[in-house]
Amino acid sequence: MPKNTRGVQVKQIAEHLGLSSGTVSIVLNGRGDELRISKETQKIVLDTAREMNYQSGKNQKKNQKTAARRESFCIGVFWNLHYMGGLLGQFYSGFLETIKQYHAEVEIVLQPFEYDHLNLLEDAFSGKRYDGAIIGGLSELDSGYLRENTFEIPIVLINQTLENYSSVYVDDYQTGRQCAELFYRNGHKRAGIVSSENRSAASVLRYNGFAEECRKCGIQLKDEWKVTGEGNGIGGYESVRRMLQCRELPTALFVQTSRMSSGILAALRDGNIEVPGQMEIIAYGDGDFSQYLYPTVTVLHVSVAEMAANAMHLVLTILQNDLHMTLSKLHVTKLIYGESFQEKPYERTP
Known part of the structure; x- marks a missing residue:
């Protein structure tokens, strides 16, 4: 293939190979592995670029680079x-x-x-x-x-x-399942769940995964143990105070929003429920804050x-x-x- 000395553009390489300009651009910018473009496709793009005398942005003058990319x-x-x-x-x-x-x-x-x-x-x-x-x-x-x-x-x-x-x-459905499985391994037969009253699509998936795995593991998840509140400490406190009015309580609690954990712990202390002795807790969310609570809270952490x-x-x-x-x-x-x-x-x- 003859070399083009006038400067080859990404679009020309893409048209020659029958690929999208975006795919060619990603490969030429060294991001093929990161964005899961096959090794074979990367090799073809790079070989063709060399044959056509393509010069990368690193080797072009600054004004050429600026013109080519916003x-x-x-x-x-x-x-x-x-x-x-x-x-x-x-x-x-x-x-x-x-x-x-x-x-x-x-x-x-x-x-x-x-x-x-x-x-x-x-x-x-x-x-x-x-x-x-x-x-x-x-x-x-x-x-x-x-x-x-x-x-x-x-x-x-x-x-x-x-x-x-x-x-x-995040695979929210799997996260809910994982929490229920952890409770099952610790021998729990009764579990509750605390959620924000403004339910996101992600929280619905976590709830569904948790409920389904509880059913499979034979863990009771009664309606009165499914409580909601504002997605903060106050909401956590008020929702768990309502749960504590039940004649029978769960022994494990899945907290869908870690920001509610401080209020939940306060409500359990006021209700003379020991954590983890009488109630074990796993929360979902950013784990940094949870490590400063008393007791510290186990978290399914996502940064x-x-x-x-x-x-x-x-x-x-x-x-x-x-x-x-x-x-x-x-x-x-x-x-x-x-x-x-x-x-x-x-x-x-x-």
């Missing part, structure tokens, strides 16, 4: 008002950590929305205000709105997976800062490489033991 973006962060607390601060630290790694100027604009009312911000997804969007705290109704619509800008969802949308997520960093990474990758595809990143929860639950040694049946 270097400033405005990213809208759509955030459920229910989560406007310390959690948002952790997400922002993750966003900023990723932005430092990119040679781009990125403006982050916070766009709050009411629970179940993301649809009121439809104009914000037109592409006139933002180049891309990151959305967190979706309710089931909000998810339904996104599912039924398509938008001009790339959108990355946090802890939610929907067809045609990029996402950074919100890390999820935010990856969400920003996905949206900037899509924008800088002009990709017309969705990307996803799975986060695996890590079990961090506290004093509220300690797994008992497995005893084999003789």
